[in-house]
Each structure stands twice: as structure tokens, then as C-alpha cells.
Amino acid sequence: xxxxxxxxSHVSVSEGALVLLRCNYSSSVPPYLFWYVQYPNQxxxxxxxxxxxxxLVKGINGFEAEFKKSETSFHLTKPSAHMSDAAEYFCAVRxxxxxxxxxxxxxxxxx
Amino acid sequence: xxxxxxxxxYLFRKEGQNVTLxxxxxxxxxxxxxxxxxxxxxxxLIYYSQxxxxxxxxxxxxxxxxxxxxxESFPLTxxxxxxxxxxxxxxxxxxxxxxxxxxxxxxxxSVL
Numbered sequence: 001x002x003x004x005x006x007x008x009s010h011v012s013v014s015e016g017a018l019v020l021l022r023c024n025y026s027s028s029v030p031p032y033l034f035w036y037v038q039y040p041n042q043x044x045x046x047x048x049x050x051x052x053x054x055x056l057v058k059g060i061n062g063f064e065a066e067f068k069k070s071e072t073s074f075h076l077t078k079p080s081a082h083m084s085d086a087a088e089y090f091c092a093v094r095x096x097x098x099x100x101x102x103x104x105x106x107x108x109x110x111x
Numbered sequence: 112x113x114x115x116x117x118x119x120x121y122l123f124r125k126e127g128q129n130v131t132l133x134x135x136x137x138x139x140x141x142x143x144x145x146x147x148x149x150x151x152x153x154x155x156l157i158y159y160s161q162x163x164x165x166x167x168x169x170x171x172x173x174x175x176x177x178x179x180x181x182x183e184s185f186p187l188t189x190x191x192x193x194x195x196x197x198x199x200x201x202x203x204x205x206x207x208x209x210x211x212x213x214x215x216x217x218x219x220x221s222v223l
Contacts, residue, residue: 009151032210043115043201043214044154051210090153097142097161098169099212103153 004033004074004091006102014110019063019078021105023091026072032094033074035065036101039087047089050074061085081109113138117202117215123223124189124196132187132218134202141207143185147171148199148217157200160185161207189220197221 007022025031032051036044048059055067065076076089086109091102115136124130134143142161146154156169160179174193179185185204189196202215 006153034210036212041217041219043117043203043216044212045214046211049210094210097167098156098159099144100156101146101154103151 003100004093004102006089006091006105008105009103010106010108012108012110013081015083016080019076019081019085019107021076021089021091021107023065023074023076023102024072025074025091025093027093033065033067034092034094034099035059035063035074035076036090036092037061037087038090038104044090047076081107083109083111085109115202115204115213115215117200117218119218120216122218122220124220125223127191129188129190130220132189132200132202132220134185134187134215136183136185136204136213138204138206138213139182140204140213141182142205143179144203144205144212145169145175145177145185145187146201146203148201154201157187 004025034049035047038044047063048057050057050067058064063078088104088106090104092099118133144159145157148154155171157175158177160166163182176188200218203212205212
């Protein structure tokens with residue numbers, strides 16, 4: 001069965017520091033993987049998606065993620081955190097016509 | 112502007128009452144989804160529909176019902192059988208040839 005696991009329900013970084021949010025997937029076939037961001041009391045917005053075209057995927061707001069088949073990982077990174085990056089981040093995998101989400105990681109950014 | 116609209120933003124349910132959450136999209140998307148969000152549990156799929164007049168149960172369909180009479184509309188009814196309905200409900204849509212989900216801004220349902 002396809003699923004995703006996000007390691008760490010809460011990550012805190014200082015402004016300007018590296019952001020690393022972890023996601024591991026379980027899939028018997030090459031998956032379609034996604035990262036979404038949710039700001040308070042809002043819906044989700046797509047940050048980036050992996051659809052097997054390239055292992056390093058660049059998204060909006062300076063985020064990127066690297067697909068590593070050997071590690072079954074799709075971690076989200078950003079070189080330098082901004083205060084505006086504080087939000088909840090969800091990793092997701094496509095399963096047929098459905099999108100299965102991880103449990104989410106809340107990112108806090110300290111001044 | 113094209114988008115997906117959920118209403119109301121806040122909804123209160125009395126015990127034993129059915130309530131209906133509205134979801135409308137003008138993106139001409141074929142597929143629509145309802146998710147429930149609880150703190151620390153991520154998003155869980157309630158129902159989804161890939162075509163008008165057809166829908167499938169997701170992982171937590173018990174206590175919920177949907178209809179898809181029109182392409183642009185996918186209302187969700189929370190029935191009295193749903194014993195723990197307090198949650199944030201998110202509706203989403205997707206074009207069948209598109210991987211990206213578009214989300215509404217959500218409805219917070221609480222029990223009085």
C-alpha cells in the first residue's frame with residue numbers, strides 16, 4: 001500500500017537557517033509525490049510535485065525536494081528560512097485517483 | 112477568478128442534527144474530494160468523485176454522505192451517525208489530467 005510518513009510533527013528553525021522537513025514513502029511502484037503547505041485557517045497550496053521527470057524538484061517560495069529511491073525519501077528543503085515560511089507542511093502520495101497525506105509537520109521560524 | 116469555494120466558514124451542529132457543507136468550483140474540474148483534518152492527524156479522505164453522478168468512499172466515510180449531481184458542486188452532509196464531527200473540513204478539486212489539487216479555504220464544524 002502506498003503511504004507517506006513525515007518524521008517530526010514540529011520543527012523549529014531560526015530565520016536564515018536551513019529548513020529540512022522529512023518525508024518517507026512506501027510504494028511498490030515509482031510514486032507521484034507532493035509537498036503542500038497550509039497557512040492557519042486556510043486550505044492547502046501545492047509547493048512542488050515529483051512525477052519521475054527529475055529527481056530534484058524545485059517549487060515555489062524557494063523550496064525544493066529530492067527524490068531518493070534508495071532511501072525511499074522525498075525531503076523538503078529551503079536554504080534560508082523566512083518568517084513567512086511558518087506554516088504546516090504536508091507530504092502526499094498519489095494512489096489511483098486519491099491523494100494520501102502524511103500527518104503534517106508544523107514549521108516555526110524564530111527571529 | 113477561478114477557484115473553489117467552501118461555505119460556511121464556521122458551522123455549529125446540535126446533537127442529532129444533520130448538517131451540509133457546501134463546495135463549489137468553477138475550474139471545470141472533473142474530480143472533487145472531501146478531507147477531514149484533525150490536529151496531529153493530517154488529512155483523511157472522506158469521499159471523492161471523479162465524474163458527475165458517481166462517487167467513492169474514502170478512508171473514513173462512515174457518518175457522512177455526498178452527492179454529485181452537478182460537475183461544479185460536491186456537498187458533504189455530516190449525519191447524526193457521525194459521533195465525533197468536530198473538525199476542519201477541506202474540499203478539493205482536480206482536473207483529470209492534472210496532478211495538482213486545488214483546495215477551498217475550509218469549514219470548521221463544531222458541536223454545540
